Amino acid sequence: MEVLMSNWKDVQSIPPNYIFPPDRRPGKISFPNCKDIPIIDLRKIDGHDDRSETIQQIIKACRHFGFFQVIHHGISESLMEEAMSVIREFFQMPGEYKSTYYSTDMNKRCRLFSSTTVYEKEPFHFWRDNLTHHCHPLEENIQSWPEKPLRYRVVVSDYSIEVRRFLLMILGLICEGLGLRPGYFEGELTKTQLFSVNYHIPCPDPSLTLGMPEHFDPNIITMVHQLAIPGLQIFKDGEWLGVKTLPNAVFVIPGLQLKVISNDLFKSPLHRVIPHATETRTTISSFLVPSTDVLIEPAEVALGNPPVYKAFTYKEFFAANSGKGWGVVLESFRQQIPE
Structure with missing residues (x-):
């Protein structure tokens, strides 16, 4: 059987x-x-009082939930629809064309794979194809993107610019809420922007498999754009719960690096995906990621208590992954409390 699930017919x-x-x-x-x-x-962020209230809502959501939905986010509805449409077109293209982008090499700036990048070694496969590529800066990355559909590069470049603007706006509001200096998250802390699409074909029995493993996001912050087809779940209060999407809304997930910078004030939720029995699920995730050598540590202004984590570079964080999950990796950088 073909490795790429998007090439499968009548499963x-x-x-x-x-x-x-x-x-x-x-x-x-x-x-x-x-x-x-x-x-x-x-x-509500334009007026002074409404802005303060919105910022406090974001901080509260990051502290107590680690996950929130945003409406009236400024990314045009038509652009969101175009991005979703052109992605679906890509996955429906002939297998011979898509195979030219197939790679499990994590260093490639544009790669298409199925399940995970260790497909050949894993005992069980996840029910998904994934297309991931770098977005920022555009001029350094756009030539590696798919050439077809012909409008792919135009649509996705416009979309990625708007998503980056939106996520930096959210981080700017978080700066205000935490009392960090303006622009704290700009530059090396958000140097890389990844565009990652999960494509899940209909599954005959979703109770037997997973579309994505349960995981924490290891980056700074994530935006998730999905349609109303169920499948995304978060683990809360000891159980898996479905996430229902409001029309033209996006989800924001604080990553583990934001949890560190806030000195454990913020949460970052465990989440996963299960496929759908009759519908194809397409989800666009956008990640802002630190440069490999930037130092990640609790921000001084967040230190109402002693620092919970040791300082580390993002490169060191990735190198510490032994396959046990990002949550375990983060715990390895937690400060030891003297007995």
Whole structure:
């Protein structure tokens, strides 16, 4: 069978190497939706009082939930629709063309793969294809992007510029809320921008497999753009909960590096994806990522208490990953409390 799932036709049953052991599979299709996801309305940031209230809502969401939905975010609805449309076109193109972008080399600036970048070694495969490429700065990366569909580079470049503007705006509001100097997150802390698309074809039995592993985001901040097809889940209060999308809204997830900079004030949620039985799911995630050599440490202004984490570079953080998950990696940089 083809490695790329987007090339599969009329799938009637799940191949054995996509069926997870009982302790790792979802075990059911229907999950309760999370009812209390914070909703941030960015129309309110222009007036002084409304701006202060919105900032406090963002800080509260980062502290107590680690996940929030944003409406009236400034990214045009038509551009969001175009981006989703051109991505679907790419995955529906002939397999011969898509194979020219297939790679499991993490150093490639544009790569298409299935399941994970260790497909050949993993005992079970995740129900997804993924296209990931660098976005910022555009002039250094756009030539590595897919040439087809013909409008791909124009649409995705416009989209990535707007997403970066939006995420830096959110980080700017977080700066204000934490009392950090203006522009704290600009430059090396958000040097890299990744555009990552997960494409999940309909799955005959979603209770047996996963579209993505449960994971924490290791970066600074993430924006998730998805349609109303269920599948994204967060782990909260000891159970997996579905995430319902408002029309033309986006989700923001503080990454583990933001958790460190806030000196453990912020949360970063464990999340995963399960596929859908009858619908194709397409999700666009955008990540702002530090440069490899920038020092990550609790910001001084966040130090109402002693620093919870030791300073480290992003390169050191990645090198510490032994396959046990980013949450375990982060714990290895936690300060030891003297007995």
